[in-house]
Amino acid sequence: MIRPALAVLAVAGALALVGAAPALAQAHPGRGGVVFVQTNELNGNRIDVFDQGGDGRLSLAGTYPTGGLGGAAAPGTESDRLASQGSLALSADGKTLIAVNAGSDTVTSFRVHGNRLQLRSISASGGQFPNSVAVHGRLVYVLNAGGTGIVQGFRLDGSHLAPITGSARSLGLANGDPPNFLTAPGQVGFTPDGSQLLVTTKASTSSIDVFQVAPDGLLSASPVVNPSATPVPFAFTFGSGRLVDGEAGASSITTYVLDAGGTLSSPLSASDGQAALCWVLGIGDVYFVSNTGSNNLSSFTVDASGQPSLLQAVAATTNPGPIDLATSGGYLYAQTGVNGTVDEFAVNGDGTLSSIGTVTGLPPGLEGIAAS
Secondary structure, eight states, X not given: OHHHHHTTOOOOOOBOOOBSSOOOOSOOOOOOOEEEEEOOOTTOOEEEEEEEOTTSOEEEEEEXXXXXXXXXXXXXXXXXXXOOXXXXXXXXXXXXXXXXXXXXXXXXXXXXXXXXXEEEEEEEOSSSSXXXXXXXXXXXXXXXXXXXXXXXXXXXXXXXXXXXXXOOEEOOOOOOSXXXXXXXXXXXXXXXXXXXXXXXXXXXXXXXXXXXXXXXXXXXXXXXXXXXSSSOEEEEEEETTEEEEEEGGGTEEEEEEEOTTSOEEEEEEEEOSSSOEEEEEEETTEEXXXXXXXXXXXXXXXXXXXXXXXXXXXXXXXXXXXXXXXEETTEEEEEETTTTEEEEEEEOTTSOEEEEEEEOOOOTTOOOEEEO
């Protein structure tokens, strides 16, 4: 029952530039980045911190409890417990890391000191089953996937989260707590200029909701609700002025024009022909996606008109249940939820991937990864 359901899953977010052909750096500088992995354990969530070696391989530098509990969306599959993109978020300045605790309805912030973390705050998330975080400057919004689906705003005071009075907005959904992983909203994220906040609803309504963000950080009373071009919009990023959305029902990427009023238009789509395209990450001109139902990664390019094209249907095979992706220093890291691993890849200049190893010993059901 679970395997067919996975074919209706998902996709997610990162930063990308758009071009007609791959344009990636040939060198792998191994600049000593840091990778943060959220374990999402039901009896106590934690963040494992890894140093990046000169060859791109990761080594454990420390582990830090979040002070909250991990969660599992119904029916409780190990491959995608939070059913979301962005459950672990690093601020643009690299100084603050924010984690959701879906099992205790809280959100934790840490101050980042290189490869060390200092816990700064644990706050109520403002709803049920928090599963995604968006950060723009000092403004933070947390997506609560349970119940009606609520986004709650916070301000960063240093690395401490302070809730914004009157910032909560409902998506008007009808989920339980925990929500079903197919109907839970998938990601919250800001436009690059921070003027709008987007939420994908996955199979609840197959829509992309767009709120306006006022100068004081409050959202418009209700969002513009845009139907997705193909079913089950999961997560998104931006490139060359267009929204790039992963839509799991057809295992496709769709790009849209997003106007100042919050309306999406001019959709252009392409499928990778795999099962459950999930979590998209842009590196240079290439979008890498994880296919949870096929246990592999695919790659796309997007041309100047916004049309996505499949580069490789199978850019790499992974351990079972690939989900979140992150990049640092010319390397790509893919979480896999079934076995609890992080698969490591070098990104080559032609947009291909070369496997360089796997981090093992992490718990099944992990979800959330970020990198500096």
